[in-house]
Amino acid sequence: MSSIVYTLGQLAELLGATLRGDASRPIHGLATLQDAGPQHLTFLANAQYRKFLEDTCAGAVLLTPGDAAGYSGAALVIENPYLAYARASHLFETRPAVVAGIHPSAIIAADAQVDPSACIGAYAVIEAGAWIGPDVVIGAQCFIGARCRIDEGGRLAPRVTLYHDVRIGKRVVIQSGAVIGGEGFGFANEKGVWQKIAQIGGVTIGDDVEIGSNTTIDRGALSDTLIGNGVKLDNQIMIAHNVQIGDNTAMAGCAGISGSTKIGRNCMIAGGVGMVGHIEVCDNVFVTGMTMVTRSITEPGSYSSGTAMQTAAEWRKSAARIRHLDDMARRLQQLEKRLAAVTPDGDTASDA
Amino acid sequence: MSSIVYTLGQLAELLGATLRGDASRPIHGLATLQDAGPQHLTFLANAQYRKFLEDTCAGAVLLTPGDAAGYSGAALVIENPYLAYARASHLFETRPAVVAGIHPSAIIAADAQVDPSACIGAYAVIEAGAWIGPDVVIGAQCFIGARCRIDEGGRLAPRVTLYHDVRIGKRVVIQSGAVIGGEGFGFANEKGVWQKIAQIGGVTIGDDVEIGSNTTIDRGALSDTLIGNGVKLDNQIMIAHNVQIGDNTAMAGCAGISGSTKIGRNCMIAGGVGMVGHIEVCDNVFVTGMTMVTRSITEPGSYSSGTAMQTAAEWRKSAARIRHLDDMARRLQQLEKRLAAVTPDGDTASDA
Amino acid sequence: MSSIVYTLGQLAELLGATLRGDASRPIHGLATLQDAGPQHLTFLANAQYRKFLEDTCAGAVLLTPGDAAGYSGAALVIENPYLAYARASHLFETRPAVVAGIHPSAIIAADAQVDPSACIGAYAVIEAGAWIGPDVVIGAQCFIGARCRIDEGGRLAPRVTLYHDVRIGKRVVIQSGAVIGGEGFGFANEKGVWQKIAQIGGVTIGDDVEIGSNTTIDRGALSDTLIGNGVKLDNQIMIAHNVQIGDNTAMAGCAGISGSTKIGRNCMIAGGVGMVGHIEVCDNVFVTGMTMVTRSITEPGSYSSGTAMQTAAEWRKSAARIRHLDDMARRLQQLEKRLAAVTPDGDTASDA
Numbered sequence A, B, C: 001m002s003s004i005v006y007t008l009g010q011l012a013e014l015l016g017a018t019l020r021g022d023a024s025r026p027i028h029g030l031a032t033l034q035d036a037g038p039q040h041l042t043f044l045a046n047a048q049y050r051k052f053l054e055d056t057c058a059g060a061v062l063l064t065p066g067d068a069a070g071y072s073g074a075a076l077v078i079e080n081p082y083l084a085y086a087r088a089s090h091l092f093e094t095r096p097a098v099v100a101g102i103h104p105s106a107i108i109a110a111d112a113q114v115d116p117s118a119c120i121g122a123y124a125v126i127e128a129g130a131w132i133g134p135d136v137v138i139g140a141q142c143f144i145g146a147r148c149r150i151d152e153g154g155r156l157a158p159r160v161t162l163y164h165d166v167r168i169g170k171r172v173v174i175q176s177g178a179v180i181g182g183e184g185f186g187f188a189n190e191k192g193v194w195q196k197i198a199q200i201g202g203v204t205i206g207d208d209v210e211i212g213s214n215t216t217i218d219r220g221a222l223s224d225t226l227i228g229n230g231v232k233l234d235n236q237i238m239i240a241h242n243v244q245i246g247d248n249t250a251m252a253g254c255a256g257i258s259g260s261t262k263i264g265r266n267c268m269i270a271g272g273v274g275m276v277g278h279i280e281v282c283d284n285v286f287v288t289g290m291t292m293v294t295r296s297i298t299e300p301g302s303y304s305s306g307t308a309m310q311t312a313a314e315w316r317k318s319a320a321r322i323r324h325l326d327d328m329a330r331r332l333q334q335l336e337k338r339l340a341a342v343t344p345d346g347d348t349a350s351d352a
Helices: A008-015 A047-052 A065-069 A081-091 A312-322 A325-342 B008-015 B047-052 B065-069 B081-091 B312-323 B325-342 C008-015 C047-052 C065-069 C081-091 C312-322 C325-342
Strands: A018-020 A040-043 A060-063 A075-077 A166-168 A179-182 A187-190 A193-196 A203-205 A216-218 A225-227 A285-287 A301-304 B018-020 B040-043 B060-063 B075-077 B166-168 B179-182 B187-190 B193-196 B203-205 B216-218 B225-227 B285-287 B301-304 C018-020 C040-043 C060-063 C075-077 C166-168 C179-182 C187-190 C193-196 C203-205 C216-218 C225-227 C285-287 C301-304
Touching (some): A008 A018, A008 A060, A008 A075, A040 A081, A060 A065, A060 A081, A065 A075, A081 B187, A081 B193, A187 C081, A193 C081, A203 A216, A216 A225, A312 A325, A312 B301, A325 B312, A325 C325, B008 B018, B008 B060, B008 B075, B008 B081, B040 B081, B060 B065, B060 B081, B065 B075, B081 C193, B166 B179, B179 B203, B216 B225, B312 B325, B312 C301, B325 C312, C008 C018, C008 C060, C008 C075, C008 C081, C060 C065, C065 C075, C179 C203, C203 C216, C216 C225, C312 C325
Parallel strands (some): A060 A075, A166 A203, A179 A216, A285 A301, B040 B060, B060 B075, B166 B203, B179 B216, B203 B225, C060 C075, C166 C203
Antiparallel strands (some): A187 A193, B018 B075, C018 C075
């Protein structure tokens, strides 16, 4: 059990919720409806889990006024329980606290600037001309290339690489293993041999961005690769050179975006999606999992590709038929013509 | 040539095989049927390669009694040659030996505990409250977060990150670049802006687990992400927060499992498979390569999605037809109705 | 603005182009047709961008003789502008220069050999018996395993891992986070339990290879995994054990190649492609994005799988129909038979 403890009354105040129950009850953590014990605060945010509400052992539940009406236990009543849970989660954060200062083993170029309130971890390397802003945390074993800028409140987990000329806004979180500013895949083919194109752009990342573990964002070939404010990138995402991502777009794990593609604002790109290069996706687009985006999207909405899962035996049949689908379509057309010759009134038959 | 050498007689004894041939013949390594020379032991485990048996130059072959009957050369006869090869492989391991002790450059928190039989590599960083068990090997440049536990016989390659509160069982192998315990993709949307949810769970990993290069396993949002005993994860796999994977399930490279999904025991998940979140996959399920699993699987068996490869020219036709498949299906239904009107006895015609 | 500057006359000479314009004009960098100012050189290499030529503010444009005829501004006229741009890019490289020498914090085994012209970064670790050739750059925090060889002119970005016995040719570039020589996914199943197979092969990489950020190349199980000369691998690619890739083949991000598959020369493998193991792909094959390659390819040409993107609403209909495609095909066949019985001359109707 964590050593953090709040009373229900304190939590109600911190979260702006209406308390129903014993204000002095101590709460030591958060848990799901099913796992919670009397020492936990829980929440109901998804109708799918309402069935677990009645039997929860939680010390209190974050509930909408509507759900609270149907529940007799202790509750923190609030308009948006999920958002309240998001806020409460930070009260119980388990991440070790950091203290300002530079670990003696960090190697920092003479002309790099590190704000005194920043924390630089063990074996970090910071190159010439870099600027590390106030309250920035650079994890152990990070590499910060020449002339990088990390604005205030940034937090890099251990073992993050920034190549040279990566400019990062405020409050940006980068998980371990991420590589920002790597040299993109730029080659010119000369009689079958690939000639490398130097990647002389950088990367510009806005405020409040989150970048997941082992995600890679390549530097621009000429101008910068651009990540907008509030963008959230999950793990193992691949962002190629000169991609532009608009504000508040979220992208789930293993997505891959090819060079120079431009994605709008407030988009949601699901896991495993792939986009070809040099296309544009407008604002407010949702792309479902593992979709292959091969052309620009100019209308907001949801987009998909792929086929639904079947048993392998059924799938083998479907897959074989797909290969002959063009033939099937032609035969269908032929049948329609032949049947029309037999039954000239056929057009009236329709139940579709 | 490796400096390791065994006689055929020693190998027969070590592997529990019946020797047919010269017990004193020196064997310096393992090789495939095609590549093996007189100094090598080889094996036949796949009928597809039986054609190479006759002409192999190997010093000896691991064979079933049945295959041995049809081969005149030196053999180590055993019920399961592939398993015997697996065992023999460790006799010829080329990985440099490690010696117990802490490299002087490792930075270890004052209250972390390291068993005297453990080996801690250069520039490793071990944080407060961590426990490193007997015979554990921590490679160079690893980061071991606060309160992590690595039980006996674990082996971390260089450059592995464990965030805080990662608990690892016995004999777990983790390849380079893996990130365990990163912060999962948890955000609550507040009027278009993503608010971060602190990820306050940890990761619990069983015994005899293997985790591949650059694979990422996120920490739980509330409770732990759980990896069962004997689970084998290949490279570049993405395991999201609160996923649970049952004992002895194996997963090939580039698979991605979304949050809170629960996979059973003894499953085989092929390369590039993607699973949506919050579903359950029962025991003994085989999912073929690049399948998109969009719903729970409740019956053991094999599952697939996707389409078979074609030439790009044929594929363009199929892909175009698929977009009009719903229309085709309606027209087919219409034709059936119209034809039934013309030939009322049509139902008797069937050869499908 | 970069401090690098060339006159147009110098650039014409360096690139072997014919100058049309003021030879003394200073050029400080490269930019696209749209972004370029008077201080920039730009290029036209793709007909799609010809529309931007007329209004470019560039100081000069790399143009073919044909395009130059239709443009009145300053130009560097050359047969292949894209290749000329590739060459020019290196003149404006922003990557910090390196100087020969071993950083005092690098830990190098007593019997490892480092050429005096090589540059070894901070906190790099180089193990026993390794050989680092002339002009090689090893970035900060790299790990170079025992007996590795890196031939002249190699450049490893920070935080690259080479396991033991990785042999790398000349002028090879490896981006940050790449892991070469990790233990492949080799297990023998013994009554439901996976027994590890030691991976005792190494990795051999040819000359002029490029390996992207967080890409993984596993060591061979028995013999080496082989990467040919001039191969270009983008980010987050997964190359399993004993794969062989032929000379000058290029592979885009997130591709995954399963064990023992052999890919020919001069192939282009697009992003997100997956290949099963133990197949062969011949020379000069182009595989389009996210294709699942499930069988050998024996003819040069383009290959694809998957379905085209639709709106999610349309996609749901198509996906549902695909699951019943086998049924549709049978019904179509039945209709043809029944109609043939009604109209015996039906075979003459064809407009397909």
